[in-house]
């Protein structure tokens with residue numbers, strides 16, 4: 001007998017994007033948003049600049065790295081990077097799930113880069129990173145949101161590489177240690193680890209990435225929302241809060257609120273700890289059950305944000321389980337990504353509370369036995 005749990009999670013929000021808002025989130029916190037004001041007014045620009053500076057501080061970016069707010073979420077930021085930078089030399093692409101595969105496809109079929117080497121792996125695994133050629137540009141995803149696999153650290157990236165490392169870090173930043181000296185370009189979006197609003201992307205550039213932009217002009221046309229230079233000079237004002245086109249000042253205010261929360265609880269180390277503890281809550285649950293396991297079997301590469309589980313159920317039973325937990329209002333949006341192996345995915349980023357996950361696991365146990 002598996003009795004129905006009595007307690008429900010205070011917040012049943014386990015979606016992997018948009019992710020849970022920060023604990024204690026309240027729209028009141030957005031009261032100072034400069035709504036109806038130009039983003040180029042002094043107040044508008046100041047708020048955007050604040051978002052840039054606070055992000056740099058919390059992430060511990062090196063002083064000579066640039067950070068800009070750009071259009072179209074993480075996809076926009078990452079495409080912008082690829083379209084501006086790639087083609088100068090051969091490209092190695094590392095991918096191990098749907099989003100990374102999407103970048104590989106774009107590099108080959110849209111950008112039509114000729115000399116591309118693919119390093120791929122099935123869901124749940126990482127390819128052999130020792131085979132990657134860092135004389136080439138290297139495109140990869142730090143955390144595979146759809147497979148629950150992350151690269152373990154930056155040790156596979158040489159400090160003296162000749163190519164650039166271009167990293168989609170959207171479900172990693174603010175929850176995992178990113179060794180910035182090994183990264184030339186990183187991108188992310190606000191709705192992921194800090195539970196911000198979806199709209200804008202963030203692009204981070206190392207001095208070597210800036211040098212590439214200024215010294216290499218790809219032959220392909222670049223739409224205005226991708227353009228980062230005028231003549232042969234980087235448009236540095238983008239990285240000081242003068243965005244390419246109109247941003248949402250409301251989304252920016254919401255992001256500032258998330259950054260303030262992150263700062264108050266202890267910054268990056270506290271965010272990482274919260275996320276790792278969330279993963280631990282699920283690991284303790286899985287360790288004592290035979291009917292559920294991690295898609296990423298190896299703990300060294302197991303994501304602490306997008307945690308993917310395989311459950312011993314038929315596809316229709318799995319659907320019933322997901323529906324049941326949603327109807328009971330104890331776990332929302334936990335079905336695995338559409339292209340990933342059938343299973344469950346619980347977001348364990350810093351804005352999720354460990355107690356809520358622990359309670360959700362009790363409900364998962366109950367629901368499993370209900371549908372089995």
Ligand SMILES: Cc1ncc(COP(=O)(O)O)c(C=O)c1O
Nearest residue numbers: 017073074075099145170171189
């Ligand atoms: C690794 C990764 N890359 C890219 C994306 C697309 O992000 P966005 O919707 O912010 O463009 C996602 C979204 O979940 C993701 O997880």
